[in-house]
Amino acid sequence: MAASHPPHSPHPPSSAASVAEARTALLKRAARDAMDYLEGEDARSVAPRPEAVAALSALRGPLPPGPTSAEAVLHLLDTYGSPATVAKTGGRNFGFVNGGCLPAALAASWLVSAWDQNAAFFVQSPAAIVLEEIALEWVRQLLGLPEGTGGAVVTGATMANFTALAAARHALLARAGWDAEADGLFGAPPITVVVGEEAHASVLKALSLLGLGRKRVVRVPVDGQGRMRTDALPHLDAQTILCLQAGNVNTGAFDAAAAICPAARAAGAWIHVDGAFGLWAAASLEYHRWTKGFEQADSWATDGHKWPNIGYDCGIALVRDPDHLRAAMSIQASYLALGEHREPSDYNPELSRRARGVELWAGLRSLGRSGMAEIVERTSGHARRFAQGLRAAGYQVLNEVVINQVLVSFGTAEKTLATIARLQTEGTCWCGSTVWQGQTAMRISVSSWATTKEDVERSLAAMLKAAEE
Ligand SMILES: Cc1ncc(COP(=O)(O)O)c(C=O)c1O
Structure with missing residues (x-):
C-alpha cells in the first residue's frame, strides 16, 4: 500500500509533471513577491517599522510536527519577513558600508540558486568553477594587482582577511622551518604582526582565529584620518606580517602604501x-592615486558586496604567490576525486560552498571596467555633496572626504546621537553612529550603485531637519 502523506506534504506527488508544475508556480510567485518588494522599496521607510519587527514573533514557536506547503512557507516569509527588512537595494541606506545589489548580480543569484551547485570542486560544477576563476582574474585586473596572483571567493572581508593571513602565517613559518598546518602553533617560532591603531576589527578577529592573537600585535600610531604614521613604523623583518589598510571604515583614508611598502618588502x-x-578605487582614473603602492603587497582582502554592489555573501582573498594559499588551505581525502583543474577547495577555508563566484562574475560583467569606475566616482561625488551641505548648515565634518565616507558631528555627543535616532525613525534614509578618535559622529557611507542625486538631496534635507528638531 502506498504511504499516505499529510495534506501539505513536501514529498513528491506521483507524477513528475505535477511536481514541475507546482514548482514553477511557486517560483513564479516568489519572483512576483520579490519584484513587488523591490518596486515598493522607494516608498517605504529605510529602517523597518517597529510594528513590523514586533510582528516577526508570529514566526516563533516550536517546529511544527508536520510539513507546511511551500506556498504557505513563502506566504509567511513575505507577510512577516519582507516588512521587517532594511530597504537596502534603494539608494538611501548609508549605514555601515552596504552596497545595494546590481540587477545582474541579483538575477544571477536567482539562477545560481536554481542550479544548486556545490562550488567545492570542478567535477561538481564546471560552470561555477570556471566563472569564479574568470571573476577572480577580473578582480585582480581591476585592482591592478600582479599577474599570477591567486585567490578565493569567500563570505566577506572578515573571511578574506582570515584566508589571506592564513597564507601569510604559512609562508613565514615555512620560511623558519615550521609546518604550521601540520604541527600547529605550540612551539612555533614567533611571528610579529604589525597593524595600524585604526585597523578594522575584522583583521584582529582573523588574527585571533589564526592563533596569532588580537592583543600581541604591535600597533602603529595613526594620524587624524586613521593613516599609519610612517615615522612610527617599528622594525620589520622576515618574521613580520604588516597589515595595511586601504579605506578606513570611518574616514575612508588609505595608509601611505607607496611610502611604506618598498622598505617593508626589502626587510x-x-x-x-x-x-x-577602498581597494576598488583602483578602478577609477580619478581615484586610483589613493591605491598606489598597495600592489606591492603579498596579500589583499576585499569585498564584492561593498563597492561593487554584488549581493551578499561575496568576499575576496588574493595572494601574490598562490602556492602559499594552497599550502594553508588544501584538503585531501580518499573520496575527494580531484582532477587537473584548479579546485576551490584547495584555496578556500570551506569545502562545500555556494557558487558565489557566479554572482561576482555577473555583476562585474554587467559593469565592465567603466561601470566600476563610475560607481566609485559617483558615490564619492555624493559623499562630497553631503559634506558640503552639512558644513554649509554649520555642522562639523570630521574627516577629509577622500572617497565615499563622511563623518559628521552635530555638536555634543548627545545631540549627534539624538539626531541619528530621529533620522532613523523618520525613515527617509539610514545612517549609523561611530566614535572617531574620541568624538561621536554620524557615519554616511555612500556605497550603493542606486543612489541618485535626488536621493542625496532628500536625505540631506532629512538630516538637517533631524538635527534642527
Ligand atoms: C576596512 C574593512 N575591513 C573589513 C570589513 C569586514 O567586512 P565583512 O563585513 O564583509 O566581513 C569591513 C566592513 O565594513 C571594512 O570596512
Whole structure:
C-alpha cells in the first residue's frame, strides 16, 4: 500500500509533471513577491517599522510536527519577513558600508540558486568553477594587482582577511622551518604582526582565529584620518606580517602604501592589505592615486558586496604567490576525486560552498571596467555633496572626504546621537553612529550603485531637519 502523506506534504506527488508544475508556480510567485518588494522599496521607510519587527514573533514557536506547503512557507516569509527588512537595494541606506545589489548580480543569484551547485570542486560544477576563476582574474585586473596572483571567493572581508593571513602565517613559518598546518602553533617560532591603531576589527578577529592573537600585535600610531604614521613604523623583518589598510571604515583614508611598502618588502616582511571597499578605487582614473603602492603587497582582502554592489555573501582573498594559499588551505581525502583543474577547495577555508563566484562574475560583467569606475566616482561625488551641505548648515565634518565616507558631528555627543535616532525613525534614509578618535559622529557611507542625486538631496534635507528638531 502506498504511504499516505499529510495534506501539505513536501514529498513528491506521483507524477513528475505535477511536481514541475507546482514548482514553477511557486517560483513564479516568489519572483512576483520579490519584484513587488523591490518596486515598493522607494516608498517605504529605510529602517523597518517597529510594528513590523514586533510582528516577526508570529514566526516563533516550536517546529511544527508536520510539513507546511511551500506556498504557505513563502506566504509567511513575505507577510512577516519582507516588512521587517532594511530597504537596502534603494539608494538611501548609508549605514555601515552596504552596497545595494546590481540587477545582474541579483538575477544571477536567482539562477545560481536554481542550479544548486556545490562550488567545492570542478567535477561538481564546471560552470561555477570556471566563472569564479574568470571573476577572480577580473578582480585582480581591476585592482591592478600582479599577474599570477591567486585567490578565493569567500563570505566577506572578515573571511578574506582570515584566508589571506592564513597564507601569510604559512609562508613565514615555512620560511623558519615550521609546518604550521601540520604541527600547529605550540612551539612555533614567533611571528610579529604589525597593524595600524585604526585597523578594522575584522583583521584582529582573523588574527585571533589564526592563533596569532588580537592583543600581541604591535600597533602603529595613526594620524587624524586613521593613516599609519610612517615615522612610527617599528622594525620589520622576515618574521613580520604588516597589515595595511586601504579605506578606513570611518574616514575612508588609505595608509601611505607607496611610502611604506618598498622598505617593508626589502626587510622581507609579508604585507597584507585590508581593502574591503577602498581597494576598488583602483578602478577609477580619478581615484586610483589613493591605491598606489598597495600592489606591492603579498596579500589583499576585499569585498564584492561593498563597492561593487554584488549581493551578499561575496568576499575576496588574493595572494601574490598562490602556492602559499594552497599550502594553508588544501584538503585531501580518499573520496575527494580531484582532477587537473584548479579546485576551490584547495584555496578556500570551506569545502562545500555556494557558487558565489557566479554572482561576482555577473555583476562585474554587467559593469565592465567603466561601470566600476563610475560607481566609485559617483558615490564619492555624493559623499562630497553631503559634506558640503552639512558644513554649509554649520555642522562639523570630521574627516577629509577622500572617497565615499563622511563623518559628521552635530555638536555634543548627545545631540549627534539624538539626531541619528530621529533620522532613523523618520525613515527617509539610514545612517549609523561611530566614535572617531574620541568624538561621536554620524557615519554616511555612500556605497550603493542606486543612489541618485535626488536621493542625496532628500536625505540631506532629512538630516538637517533631524538635527534642527
Ligand atoms: C576596512 C574593512 N575591513 C573589513 C570589513 C569586514 O567586512 P565583512 O563585513 O564583509 O566581513 C569591513 C566592513 O565594513 C571594512 O570596512
